[in-house]
Amino acid sequence: MDGISAAALVKQAHGGDTVLTDYPGQMKALADIAADQSLKKLFICDLGLSKKNQDEFVDIVSSLRKKRVSVTYVDHHMIDAGTARRLSNLGVRMVHNTNECASVLVYDSFKSKMSDHATFVASCAAITDYMEDRPLGSRLLQMYDRQFALISATVMTYNIVGHQKDGAYLQSLVDALADSKFPHEIPGSFEFAQSQVERLSEMIAKVKAGLKKTRNLAHMEITDAGAGGAVNFVLGLSGKDVGVAYKAKKNEDFYSVSVRGSRSCRVHLGKIVNVLASELGGSGGGHDRACGAIIPLARIKKFVSELNKRVAAA
Numbered sequence: 001m002d003g004i005s006a007a008a009l010v011k012q013a014h015g016g017d018t019v020l021t022d023y024p025g026q027m028k029a030l031a032d033i034a035a036d037q038s039l040k041k042l043f044i045c046d047l048g049l050s051k052k053n054q055d056e057f058v059d060i061v062s063s064l065r066k067k068r069v070s071v072t073y074v075d076h077h078m079i080d081a082g083t084a085r086r087l088s089n090l091g092v093r094m095v096h097n098t099n100e101c102a103s104v105l106v107y108d109s110f111k112s113k114m115s116d117h118a119t120f121v122a123s124c125a126a127i128t129d130y131m132e133d134r135p136l137g138s139r140l141l142q143m144y145d146r147q148f149a150l151i152s153a154t155v156m157t158y159n160i161v162g163h164q165k166d167g168a169y170l171q172s173l174v175d176a177l178a179d180s181k182f183p184h185e186i187p188g189s190f191e192f193a194q195s196q197v198e199r200l201s202e203m204i205a206k207v208k209a210g211l212k213k214t215r216n217l218a219h220m221e222i223t224d225a226g227a228g229g230a231v232n233f234v235l236g237l238s239g240k241d242v243g244v245a246y247k248a249k250k251n252e253d254f255y256s257v258s259v260r261g262s263r264s265c266r267v268h269l270g271k272i273v274n275v276l277a278s279e280l281g282g283s284g285g286g287h288d289r290a291c292g293a294i295i296p297l298a299r300i301k302k303f304v305s306e307l308n309k310r311v312a313a314a
């Protein structure tokens with residue numbers, strides 16, 4: 001939701017085309033964009049770099065800057081200090097703050113070019129990223145009825161999660177939000193969310209039966225839904241402070257892994273997962289209590305056992 005909303009707000013403020021990508025597809029998508037000789041301006045939002053791809057990212061941005069393309073980087077994921085410095089030295093406009101979601105940062109940077117409705121889109125994104133209690137996010141949310149914002153954010157999120165592989169649908173959501181539409185004005189959105197809620201309720205029983213616990217975390221392999229949808233149940237139903245869900249990607253040789261921490265989780269999971277995933281030949285990272293990774297199939301047991309050790313030692 002934060003990525004889609006950030007894209008919609010950039011589109012409203014600056015026009016242009018939108019390219020959406022997930023973590024595994026990031027560098028390929030960026031390389032394709034960089035190959036477009038007519039490109040003049042590029043906004044990169046909610047990306048989340050890792051040790052594995054940060055150097056490649058700097059290289060691609062550097063080639064863009066040589067062609068005088070204007071580049072703006074808006075993100076709230078952790079970024080390595082050296083990488084941030086190299087980007088700023090290349091003349092990239094850096095909007096980086098780990099204390100607000102990407103959409104709120106986009107709103108705050110370009111609000112003079114946006115409609116009043118942009119505050120609503122940014123508020124919904126903040127809710128989805130668990131960042132509606134932050135200084136800017138909370139100020140935006142208090143403009144709206146809290147329940148109205150919550151149901152809108154939630155319906156949007158279920159529509160996005162249920163259409164992860166439907167690029168055309170996700171693009172249409174970007175356009176609708178950029179066009180200042182409310183989620184309930186998007187045809188079929190509430191009905192679709194209801195079908196997702198039904199699937200999730202079935203998952204509760206499956207997770208209860210299938211989750212495994214180690215000393216410091218709970219984990220589960222998911223086969224019939226997304227790991228991102230299951231991981232909060234793995235965390236919540238286990239009573240542990242860290243939950244891990246992983247799903248084998250079809251026709252690929254890696255697991256897509258989601259990791260969540262409880263409110264009492266004291267370690268920065270994104271930092272730990274970034275380092276661990278790189279060591280195991282994958283990649284990953286993210287926020288303190290919510291992150292993800294790509295892990296080679298044969299290394300998933302090692303990933304779980306090492307994560308169990310490192311969340312205790314950190």
Ligand SMILES: [Mn+2]
Binds near residue numbers: 076102
């Ligand atoms: Mn985000």
